Amino acid sequence: MSLFRNAASLAAAGLAAVALTVVPTGSAGAVDPDEYVALGDSYSAGNGAFSNNLGSCFRNTYAYPYLVAQQRANTDLTFVACGGAVTGDVIEKQVPSLSAATDFVTITIGGNDVGFANVIFNCADSWSFNCQNAVNQMKAKITDELPAKLDATYNAIKAKSPNAKVVVLGYSRMFGKSLSCAGANGITAQEATWANEAADLLDATIGARVAAAGSNFVYKSSVQSWAGHEVCTREPWLNGKSWSVADMYHPTRTGYAKGYVPAVRSVIG
Numbered sequence: 001m002s003l004f005r006n007a008a009s010l011a012a013a014g015l016a017a018v019a020l021t022v023v024p025t026g027s028a029g030a031v032d033p034d035e036y037v038a039l040g041d042s043y044s045a046g047n048g049a050f051s052n053n054l055g056s057c058f059r060n061t062y063a064y065p066y067l068v069a070q071q072r073a074n075t076d077l078t079f080v081a082c083g084g085a086v087t088g089d090v091i092e093k094q095v096p097s098l099s100a101a102t103d104f105v106t107i108t109i110g111g112n113d114v115g116f117a118n119v120i121f122n123c124a125d126s127w128s129f130n131c132q133n134a135v136n137q138m139k140a141k142i143t144d145e146l147p148a149k150l151d152a153t154y155n156a157i158k159a160k161s162p163n164a165k166v167v168v169l170g171y172s173r174m175f176g177k178s179l180s181c182a183g184a185n186g187i188t189a190q191e192a193t194w195a196n197e198a199a200d201l202l203d204a205t206i207g208a209r210v211a212a213a214g215s216n217f218v219y220k221s222s223v224q225s226w227a228g229h230e231v232c233t234r235e236p237w238l239n240g241k242s243w244s245v246a247d248m249y250h251p252t253r254t255g256y257a258k259g260y261v262p263a264v265r266s267v268i269g
Contacts, residue, residue, distance in 0.1 A: 031074055033075055034072065034104060035076050035078070035102045036068070036072075036076065036102075036104040037097050037098055037104070037106075038105075038106050038107075039090055039094045039107040039109070040081040040082075040090065040094075040169075041081065041083065041084065041085040041086075041109055041112055042058055042081075042082075042083035042084065042246070042250060043108040043169070043171060043250060043251065044064070044065060044081035044106065044108045045057050045058045045059045045063060045083045045085075046058055046062055046066075046256065047083050047246055047250040048239050048247045048249075048251045048252055048253075048256075049063065049247070049252070050244060057081070057082035057084075058082075058083035059079055059082070062253045063081070064256045064260035064261050064264060065077060065081065065106060066079065067256060067261050068261055068264050068265060068268075072265075072268070072269070078097050080094045080097045081094070081108075083246065084112065085109065086112045086113045087109055087110065087113050087149040087150065090107070090153050090156075091152065095156045095157060095160050098157065098160035098164070099160065099161060100161065100162060100163060102160075102161035102163070102164040103164055104164060104166075104167070104268045105157060105165070106167045106169065106264055107153075107166070107169070108168075108170070108171065109153060110149070110171075110202065110205075110206055111171055113141065113146055114142050114146055114202065115134070115137055115138045116138070118134045118137065118138065119135055119198060120248065120249055121134075123135065123191045123192075123194065124195075124241060124248070131191045131194060132191075132194055135194040135198050142198070142201050142202050142205050143205070146202075146205055146206075147205060147208075147209055150205075150209040150210075151209055154166070154168075154209065154213040155213075158214065162216075165216055165268060166213075166217045166218070167220060167264050167267045167268065168206065168210045168217060168218065168219045169220050169222065169264070170202075170203050170207070170219065170220065170221040170223065171203065171222060172226035172230060172237070172238065173195075173196040173199045173223055173227075174195050174196065174230060174238060175187070175195065175196055175231050175232060176227060176228060176230035176232065176233050199223065203221050203222075206219065207221060220264070220267070222260075225259065225263065226238075226255070226259055229255065229258075229259065236252065237252055238255060
């Protein structure tokens with residue numbers, strides 16, 4: 001997801017991928033590397049880490065794709081996830097990076113398609129008064145529009161990389177049980193409850209479409225695995241309200257390292 005889907009982020013979505021290969025010392029050339037392609041939106045690019053050190057699209061070295069590739073010996077990463085991406089961007093601009101030789105694919109997608117940014121602006125900012133309507137609009141898009149968009153995206157991935165194991169990662173709830181810092185984040189307890197309801201519906205919808213995509217696709221929900229690490233918790237894996245709008249309500253560096261990396265590695269090793 002991204003809190004801004006503006007012209008700059010859209011232009012960045014078409015920029016060249018970041019490539020990284022990690023090969024064990026002394027074994028270079030002995031074994032073909034695992035081909036890993038990271039697709040998706042800002043939750044895959046690395047928004048929330050307050051870094052753009054890979055040059056475009058908010059991609060950075062704190063994002064889970066980079067960390068996974070660093071941890072896995074002999075792994076060749078093609079990193080094309082981009083802040084602001086919607087399903088159409090993945091199909092048109094990112095899927096072409098895949099091939100029959102691709103071994104692993106990871107992706108977060110769907111949040112921008114259903115108006116996550118609109119919910120943030122209308123629920124998590126003290127000047128907004130339309131939270132419930134924004135959440136209802138998001139729910140309607142999740143129910144009425146998102147399933148077909150996800151199906152099209154997963155079908156495009158399958159067609160281009162039929163041999164790949166695809167790990168689809170979910171979005172967590174923004175808030176947990178404790179709302180002690182809700183006021184500082186410009187949100188009321190009721191608004192937090194509405195936002196979490198939308199997150200649960202998004203989680204269930206993505207999970208259902210991944211299950212329908214076939215055995216090569218695995219869904220790793222973040223709703224339960226990130227429980228206790230939402231905004232307002234002792235060790236949050238999500239940023240709350242911030243001076244950097246592009247990083248608000250995105251994973252922290254710890255969230256990428258402790259939340260998403262183990263989820264991916266539980267599937268691809």
